[in-house]
Amino acid sequence: MLLESAPMDASALLAPLNPRQREAVTLPAGHALVLAGAGSGKTRVLVHRLAWLLQSGEASPFGIMAVTFTNKAAAEMRERTERMLATPVRGMWIGTFHGLAHRFLRTHWQDAGLPEGFQILDSEDQLRTVRRVIRGLELDEARWPPKQAQWFINGCKDEGRRPADLGTPEGDPWQGGMARIYGVYEETCQRGGMVDFAELLLRAYETLRDNAGLLEHFRRRFGHILVDEFQDTNAIQYAWLRLLAGDGGRLFMVGDDDQSIYGWRGARIENIQRYPEDFSDVRVIRLEQNYRSSANILDAANTLIAHNQGRLGKNLWTEGRRGEPVHLYAAFNDIDEARFVVGRIAKWVEDGGRRDDCAILYRVSAQSRIMEEALLQQGMPYRVYGGLRFYERAEIKDALAYLRLVANRDDDTAFERVVNTPVRGIGARTVDTLREAARGGGVSLWRAAARLVADGALGARAQGAVRGFLELVEGMAGRYLEMPLAEQVDNVVRDARLREHYDKEPGEKAQSRKENLDELVTAAREFHQAPGDGNEAEMGELDAFLAHAALESGEGQAEVGQDSVSLMTLHGAKGLEFPVVFMCGLEEGLFPHQNALDEAGGPEEERRLCYVGITRARERLFLSYAESRRLHGQELHQQPSRFLRELPREVLEEVRLGGTVSRPVAASAFAAADGEYRLGQHVRHPKFGEGVVINCDGEGAHARVQVNFDREGAKWLVAAYARLQAT
DNA sequence: TGTCCCAGCATTTTT
DNA sequence: TGCTGGGACA
Secondary structure (H helix, E strand, O other): OOOOOOOOOHHHHHHOOOOOHHHHHHHOEEEEEEEEEOOOOOHHHHHHHHHHHHHHOOHHHHHHEEOOOOOHHHHEEEEHHHHHHHOOOOOOEEHHHHHHHHHHHHHHHHOOOOOOOOEEOOHHHHHHHHHHHHOOOOOOOOOOOOHHHHHHHHHHHHHHHHHHOOOOOOOHHHHHHHHHHHHHHHHHHHHHHHEHHHHHHHHHHHHHHOOOOHHHHHHHHOOOOEEEOHHHHHHHHHHHHHHHHOOOOOOOEEHHHHHOOOHHHOOOOOHHHHHHOOOOOOOEEEEOOOOOHHHHHHHHHHHOOOOOOOOOOOOOEEEOOOOOEEEEHHHHEHHHHHHHHHHHHHHHHHHOHHHHHHEEEOHHHHHHHHHHHHHHHHOOOEEOOOOHHHHHOHHHHHHHHHHHHOOOOOHHHOOOOOOOOOOOOOHHHHHHHHHHHHHHHHHOOOHHHHHHHHHHHOOOHHHHHHHHHHHHHHHHHHHHOOOOOOHHHHHHHHHHHHHHHHOOOOOOOHHHHHHHHHHHHHHHHHHHOOOOOOOOOOOHHHHHHHHHHHHHHOOOOOOOOOOOOOEEEEHHHHOOOOEEEOOOEEEOOEEEEEEHHOOOHHHHHHHHHHHHHHHHHHHEEEEEEEEEEEOOOOOOOOOOOEEEHHOOOOHHHEOOOOOOOOOOOOEEEEEOOOOOOOOOEEEEEOOEEEEEEEEEEEHHOEEEEEEOOOOOEEOOOOOOOOOOOOO
């Protein structure tokens, strides 16, 4: 690694920090909670803390563990620390919860009760496996939706519960059924040597808990444990940290309860609240000075978040300028909103700004399309974050499934994925037979298939097809043994005839799929196993690559390289910042989202999400809502979001478009209904003339009537609540 | 066995 | 409105 600077001495290391940050960085050994507000230098404190521990001799790299949630955050922390110390840091455990748990399990697979070559199931693999289990149990998928079962299983694992812990489910058939599915799923995974994401954490936790020697070893080793985004930890992650810390360890937790937005996937905001109670001697430090946003933006954020109850409490402040007011735009509809946003970006660029400076944030991904259309129309380059990532693409997963079978013939998920991909005449009927045999014999699909072929128990056609498949994979396994990884990947694509398979697909898809397969070979060529710390068993190259693919699903979209606008969900924006931010769709039901409003704690989490969005902005913040919006092919008329009312009037400024307003068009209109309307009823509007009622919703004052007006082929949007008259 | 069409469904997402 | 998965059909 190339390092440009000389190592800093301790005072140089502390020089750029403010007093609070410095206090946190130089805390003496002991437990700490750093409440780091948005833009207060959270990562900086973590990195400096690492560097300080190492440089002051307080700890050796071997004695430090640093945990994050994303690979990106882990990589950034490592890089910045190494740059600061001007030397690569060896032996330190730095990574994601899942990555570290995986590392632990690879070394201690025997203690964990896993086969040496266990494979990682990503969410999609897990869902397929769950579905297979449900079908195997001959349960009705409508009553036992695989998605919900997956949710149930992961929920249990996140809480540390095994099927045996669920008790006898008298009186609750739903819970009983789910528990049964969970139990069989667990057996299936264990038999196939498959480990899902939640299992990585739970298994690592249990192994440590039940193995005094191991626990003692790791407790002695890691004198310092640093945790990023503490507010996002779930029950098992926190339990694991507490277990590791024991009596002697030191937990250095950094987080912000106001930015907890992952409650819906198991994050426990309570962890951050109970931590000072669980350990008696926790030093709490608040970082409240913000280096990112203008005072107006901070005022908006502070006032908004103050509406939440039970906060640990923080108030962001800045020495910086007051800045522009926060702009608010009330759009007629979503198209108008998009045009407004793009117009403002164009203006920013005209004035010398970069498109890179601008981010469009929205609550649901479905909102991106209308924005994309507007951007496209203006020929403005943009990049949508999120979506399918590289290792999640079908063609990549197909190729990897072959490799997984090469590595582990008992991997049923991989088997099912490619047994008939490319089509080789093994249809649903035959696969059913295989499943039945596997279930009956308590063996994997591979073994069942091998036995059926050997016994000649299949029909002639199926017999040949299945034998062909078995021989194909065995052939691969035999030949690949001595090959370097990249060559194995290259060969698997050729041997399985995947390119030919995708060629049959219509459109441009085939081309991009083939390019992705080429890219996979490149990825394999460039893949280097993360260096261990010398105490670990070395993994095979193929196993390591497969684990890498599951744990780091790769970028969503290749780097564009050119100056472009960023589009992402509010969740996706966490941790980022932009000079210009547009927060769109501030409407009741959309943001806060209706589904969240129906959940306990949902409204507050939505507010935190809004807080996260606001605090992404450095200079200029635009909020917008639409009176009417087309979503899922339905015209929606929602009230402006409650969050808008909760913002301080003084910092808001409503944007009015000068001159004639060009009214965007839409197919229908709503009206408040004084009288009673029926579907199909003809009505008259003073301006738009004759129309037909196509939708009635609600009663009395809350009633809404949707009317279709058709005038000379043109379609019109009527401002909401126009008066109608029955004709 | 493989393909095509239509019904049902649609927060947020990392590992 | 646009995708997915299951069932009907060739």
